[in-house]
Amino acid sequence: MRSVTSIDVAKLAGVSQSAVSRAFSSSASISDRTRQKVLAAAAALGYRPNRIPSIMLSGRSCMVGVVIGGLDNPFYASALERLAIALRQAELQVLLVQVDDALTLDTALDQLASYRIDAIVTSLAVGSKSVADALSELQTPVICFNSSLVGPWISTVVSNNYGAGQTAAGIFLKQGVTNPVWLAGPAKNAASRARAEGFCDTLKRASGHSGALIKLRGDDTYQSGYNAVRRLLQRGVRPDGIFSSNDMMACGVLDALRERGELHCPDDVIVVGYDNIPQAAWHGYDLTSFDQRTDQMVAVAMDMLDTALQTVDHPYSETRLINAQLIERGSTRPGN
Template sequence: MAAAATLGYRPNRIPGIMLSGRSHMVGVVIGGLDNPFYASALERLAIALRQAGLQVLLVQVDDALTLDSALDQLASYRIDAVVTSLAVGSQSVAHAFSELQTPVICFNSSFVGPWISTVTSNNYGAGQTAAEIFLKQGVIHPVWLAGPAKNAASRARADGFCDTLEKASDRFDKLIRLRGDDTYQSGYNAICRLLQRGARPDGIFSSNDMMACGVLDALRECGDLRCPNDVIVLGYDNIPQAAWHGYDLTSFDQRTDQMVTVAMDLLNEALQTVDHPFSQTRTINAQLIERGSTRTSK
């Protein structure tokens, strides 16, 4: 040991990995870091994994929503598990990941299977709550601003929102459905185009906060509508910008800390049953954070 210290020797972990079949490395797939929600989730995941004595192998993908494109990269590494804030994008990819027989823990995935678990926000329930706020506020001209079609969380939010509004369809005009790509600019552009067509919405629910911030700026710059007196706006994710005075945006907090805690619990359980397929779905209720964008004087 003295000689090792003198020589600055560091043990080579590769022989131990080959003998045990365990690397104590976890692949963390990242994408869409321009959205503060994913950046926050990544930071919390990395801290939790390090505290658990696991090494992080960072795998970056261009797709901001799913880990589908990471399949080939992950298959080439000897990792013990995959943890990601992204979702599995299709049943065929879920099957391919299952064939790797490596535990996968992801966020907000509608596709699971053997070896794949997910921690999901109660997106449907939050959509219901958003609709109830619209009904309570007396919204007559509602707008739903969806994310990309392959975004499973956005689809679930839409289902909860639209199902609830349809039950009270006699109280408002036909729901206007718009689509963005989860970016600020797409939210801004969608509302500017809507206002240019002469529409005057009085309630807008955006699938995420990035687009909702664009919505608020579009209302200021492209129309004569004021938030919240003329139109109320809700977002999702409770990113830091939502609390900025210029936005003061009502949003749903996915409670990232709790999602990461549950993800780590699932990971530990999966690693203890590594010889058997492990798959669970855990749902966490989002927390409504009410701010000025829904506080009207009506």
């Protein structure tokens, strides 16, 4: 069956072929009456405009590459959903690029270079200076979440991870924690490192704090948090405060404490997480956490994207900081 063309639409609508092209362009000059005639004829024929010619002429595809990874963590899934909605409302098409590494853009570089996209938006971070340089060479605007590295053409929206770490330490100090534990994510997770710095620096500066900080490491998964604390308890260590780099690991921590039965949260040990995923509010966890305010991060990212697309001939780079919101729940409320 022959495909319907703009010539067919023009004949049915009684207009020129150029009028059909203008009717499907948001910036072209055309009367409302003519546009409606064209749209009615297109609907009757089942016509869909071919975007390739306009892409070739303008060099713009109106496609944004969205790089995703780590969707087993509800935080990334939520960020992706909000981002996709915002891009659709901005009349931009989404090209999804999935990577196995949930932390950095490094593994997506070759795929990104092979597509004609107007910009890249991702909740992943730039993992190294060499990757930042390679991305800059694409001369395509890149908007990241929680990346410590930027460069020409690369911008980032950053949760105030250091400040949140300071706030977590303040909770521990206020509640008299003497054997604190920091449960870190993977070493290359820049956001986790910043949370650790804020937490550790504040504890070290606190006068009269004599407890030695115990440092554990997980891989941001539930099981790694569970295993890390289970091994700690098996060694006979009795922490009275645990700050986890993310909520997934913190949920594992709470289950390990519950299963072992030696320490009870929050009377014996308080627990703080990060991300405020839906599970944090479940009655079985009731976890105090930091909300990264994904809605605001996405709004800022879209504003940065708009600026980048308007200055596409010049390298645009910016970093904006969003303060995380502390959500206090039962895991830090002894005596409840």
